[in-house]
Amino acid sequence: MMPSPWRVAERWDETADTFTVALEPEPRREAPGFAPGQFNMLYAFGAGESAISISGDPALPGRMLHTVRKVGTVTSALALLRPGDTLGLRGPFGTGWPIESLRGRDLLFIAGGIGLAPLRPAIYHALRHRTAYGAIRILLGARTPADLLYPEELANWRKSPGVACAVTVDRGDSDWQGHVGVVTKLISSINLDPRNSAALICGPEVMMRYTAAALREKGLPQESIHVSLERNMKCAVAHCGHCQIGPHFICQEGPVYPLNRIAFWLAQREV
Amino acid sequence: MTPSSVQSILERSRLQDLFDVLHRRGYAVIGPTVRDRAIVCEELRSAAELPEGWGDLQEGGSYRLQRRPDKALFGFAVPTNSWKEWLHPKRLKLLDAHRNPDGSLRFTPGDEDDPPKLAFLGARSCELHAIAIQDRVFLGGAFTDPHYAKRRAAVLIIATNCGTSGGTCFCVSMNTGPKVNRERTPFDIALTELLDESGHRFLLEAGSEAGAVILGELPVRAATESEVTAAETLVANTANRMGRSLDTHRxxxxxxxxxxxxxxxxxxxxxxxxxxxxxxxxxxxxxxxxxxTHLTGDHAERWRRWxxxxxxxxxxxxxxxxxxxxxxxxxxxxxxxxxxxxxxxxxxxxxxxxxxxxxxxxxxxxxxxxxxxxxx
Incomplete structure (x- = not known):
């Protein structure tokens, strides 16, 4: 499957090791729409491809945002791109958050670190259709206050009616007055109606495992807990075999799964 | 002519005719031959390259060629390499990426050529099942692999019923052999090698229209009832001599x-x-x-490999x-x-x-x- 050229319209740093690129099709053409939680394969010239979640607003598909953490060869090459540069894009791929089927429910968005990036399109969608959903809670965990993604946006979300946000960090700094500790600690303090809530979780696998367990203790059924998984991916079309976890091709059926479909495999080590 | 259960006999001495017909029809023949002290599949120019009189001894961690007492051409278990090498190449260029002088990128496909027409000669029942499995992987899902699809469409399958089993064979356990079955794994022609006091010959059966047409161009005669029975017995005996077994229950x-x-x-x-x-x-x-990337920095390639x-x-x-x-x-x-x-x-x-x-x-x-x- 061939990539198509997209132009970097804007690029900015988010934190010390993360940045966002806003991409537009080059030459100008209609952009494919995307569903919250889907991802693209971004190709940096000569360096290779990487699976990157779409972090922008699904209502504005012509300006595709990707928030990337600089961790390997490809993401480091993507980090060097500047406005006007072009890259290759294949996608969007995968099955995203079932946000439409969650209408009427209270939503709990729980993110660890860069896990907020794939959740943000779902948050945008819920806020854009605010009256379609019940209470919205956003629980975030970050390594340090400086690693917290989208702080300005977070401040805006806090001001939205019926939206509550809580943040915790692994290590505070001298100015930090908020929570310190893992994101599961934030769950113990909240009241949720297990029959009418849904949780959307993205973060490191171990964080999702503990978070899901904490939500189960609160009475939330597995079918109401959605997790976004991550695996090495090469093809994104279920042919290269890299992203398998048990019988699941994460790139196609996933990356988002209701917990009941993936719980068995999530509980295994090294699968 | 349509596919039928009518079976024909091609004498060993006329096997080259099959190569000639295939070559005339534009097929390269991929089949077994001896190389590096093993039986491997590769392109064959003539029937003389088939592994005449060679068998194999296969065991856990061991492969040895062995002289057979006869001059069988397909008297071994499975070759070292499988047919996926031609359908799903080890290495394949996916694309070329070009950087234009203004810095913009352009992509061109890396695998545009029409694939060669290939005749797989001697594919065994287990191998036809393997091809059917890869068909499901690459053609059966939401996305089709275009590289596999075009190669697959250009293949003619001349299957072999197994007259011998290896020490590590267990197709009977997996319900994938040793007899080819047109209903489960289509083929164009199936052959069974017969070698007895009545001579060295092949029992041929067309499995498709294309196979029937090719059969029609060969110097064949109708098989006798005893030849058909001999072939059946041969494969049945092979099924009883599997070197391994696997209990697949639950x-x-x-x-x-x-x-x-x-x-x-x-x-x-x-x-x-x-x-x-x-x-x-x-x-x-x-x-x-x-x-x-090329040294100029303006050209990059993307390759896929196993x-x-x-x-x-x-x-x-x-x-x-x-x-x-x-x-x-x-x-x-x-x-x-x-x-x-x-x-x-x-x-x-x-x-x-x-x-x-x-x-x-x-x-x-x-x-x-x-x-x-x-x-x-």
């Missing part, structure tokens, strides 16, 4: 209920993680990609590989092949060809591993 459930069985560690202590089993496996389909779940890098993410231990990688391979494959593609991923047993440098035998995993 196998997926059993394996998935034993993901923490101590045997995984025990087998991992022997496994070298060399990936040989996945390279010789006719159904293993995993690939990775490599990006290369990969293996035994490689540490296979599951590497920013936090390290998901499958760090050798034990987890062996477990992935075996449980994928024999358990989770069913859920993904509706069948086992194993066809019982035995290559992974023969070509394992330390002789790990999956039929033995399954037996051990079945016992508590």
């Amino acid at each position: 196998l997926p459930e059993t394996l998935l209920a034993n993901l923490e069985h101590p045997r995984w560690k025990e087998v991992a202590d022997r496994c070298l993680n060399c990936a040989n089993c996945t390279m010789v496996c006719p159904t293993c389909f995993c690939t990775t990609v490599e990006d290369v 990969d293996s779940c035994f490689n540490l890098d296979f599951t590497r993410m920013h936090g390290g590989p998901a499958r760090q231990s050798g034990q987890s990688r062996y477990r992935q391979w075996l449980t994928h092949k024999l358990a989770t494959w069913h859920e993904q593609f509706g069948s086992s991923g194993c066809v019982g060809c035995g290559r992974c047993i023969s070509w394992c440098p330390v002789g790990i035998d999956l039929t033995e591993e399954v037996r051990a995993l079945r016992s508590p």
